[in-house]
Amino acid sequence: MATPRHTQSSPDRILDAAEQLFSRRGFYGASLRDIARQASVQMSLVNYHFGPKEDLFRQVVRRRADEHASAIAVSLQTLLDEQQRRPVTIEDVILALLTPIIDRYIHGGEGWRDYIQLLSRASHQHQDANFIAPFVETYQPIMDRYTNEFLLLFPDADKADVFWSIVFLEAALANILLQSTLAERVSQGAFTATDLSGVLERMVRFFSAGFRELARP
Amino acid sequence: MATPRHTQSSPDRILDAAEQLFSRRGFYGASLRDIARQASVQMSLVNYHFGPKEDLFRQVVRRRADEHASAIAVSLQTLLDEQQRRPVTIEDVILALLTPIIDRYIHGGEGWRDYIQLLSRASHQHQDANFIAPFVETYQPIMDRYTNEFLLLFPDADKADVFWSIVFLEAALANILLQSTLAERVSQGAFTATDLSGVLERMVRFFSAGFRELARP
DNA sequence: GTCTATAATGAGATAGAC
């Protein structure tokens, strides 16, 4: 029995390396050569385990997307169950949507941070259908349910106002989680976006106020 | 005198083609081959006129960034001049910041839309210092002045709350202008982000409410 | 300024031995 040089199997190491490099350099910028090198395997093994580059990418996405989509489905369902005992507010729904991903960003380790960068980046790569397809497939059903919930909260509002409010929320979320230097530049160095302490509470307050203002009939 | 096959000079055609392809496929995804083909020139001409790929990219950015940065500087100054006659509101400052870019997006033609996609994408590419450097150099000074103006509007607020509010605003702006399919997905086809009619007014209302809520001391 | 031709490198993918 050979002593393994690595604690993880080759496929796992390849997935981890691909996740990191795709998230940092994008689909085109990350080469299979670099991925193989970082995973300490031969290039041919990547193709052996995962097929062509597009397939590798899809499997990188699926590994985390399924878990995350389930988590926001659960948090919404928990809220709907409570609804029988108390009225649900816009703050509740926003919190249910944001908590799972911000939790994973803060406590999920490097792999989750890499995946979340990839997810955020995908929201900006819509031209490339292949790039966003694995995300859309996974998230579309649950996001439709959230949209419906937002609409129910403001039954008298113009639907376009509610749609735009959701777009503003999702757009801000995507950028923040990209661990962007945006926060650092805005604050002129006073804080970084990596420091997400308090951002969840701030987003809930900020965007709830926005929803209420814009969705006023 | 040869009859020119094109109304534009070769360097202009190359810049236009590069702008479009960089904005749609990113820095790595757009090859010099494709850029040259789209500009109807030989590949060697690209290098002749603009040097290496990074230099070409920088010149694509600079062509529009200078004009846009000037425009938001002017709209801020106009506001500060009015300030002697009437109090300036958060709505005024947000409007001054957003109007120039949304105007250009709607009325500036394809070139401006391509550039704005590039700009939005850059806010997501912070790992690549070379990629965002030309943007930061141009926009940092004027954005610092806007940040200062936001802080002055809420003198009693926690500065972190104001910084985060700005991050939320800029993040949403970046995503919206990317002509993202996000809006289409959220509304389940009811409208597209390309249809930006009314988005300016909606953003001003939505984000003003968010600022006021979050910046309450 | 523009062309042809080509260098030099890196890309993704596969064949075949072990």
Place this chain on the structure above:
DNA sequence: GTCTATCTCATTATAGAC
């Protein structure tokens, strides 16, 4: 499953004729 070796193609960049 893993390796070596190689194929084929696309990439950026440059040399040199006109």
